[in-house]
Structures are given as structure tokens and as C-alpha cells.
Amino acid sequence: MAMNVFTGGRNQESVAYDLALALATRDTSLKGPEELLQRIADLLPACRDATKEKYKKEAPDYFVPNVKMQK
Secondary structure (H helix, E strand, O other), X not given: OOOOOOOOOOOHHHHHHHHHHHHHHOOOOOOOHHHHHHHHHHXXXXXXXXXXXXXXXXXXXOOOXXXXXXX
16 A cells, blocks of 8 residues: 655655654664764755655646647
């Protein structure tokens, strides 16, 4: 069963940050808040890339008609 991540007002940045935070908190070698913040910053670019791909798969395809206005 597929799960939609971008529901309830979630955007790509919030999902990417939450993903980076979840991954960073699993690192038991971190010794303080500064190290945690740095680890989040290190993970964030890859998490942004991952959420971009997931968003593309979940985003609805909008139908945009090609209409020319007559003068």
C-alpha cells in the first residue's frame, strides 16, 4: 500500500527536514546540539533530493488546456 507523504499541508522542505532529523537522531556518536545540527545540515541536501523525487511521484498531473484567445 502506497503512502502519500505530502498530505495535510506538508511541503517538500518540511518533509526533507523531518527526514534529516530522523536520520540524524539515529547517530549515537553525536555529543551535543551543535553536532546534531551539523549532522542535519549534512543530511539535508540528500533528503531534499529524495523528497523531490517522491513529490514528483505523488503530485497530481494537472490538465492545462492550450487555449488561444481570439481578438
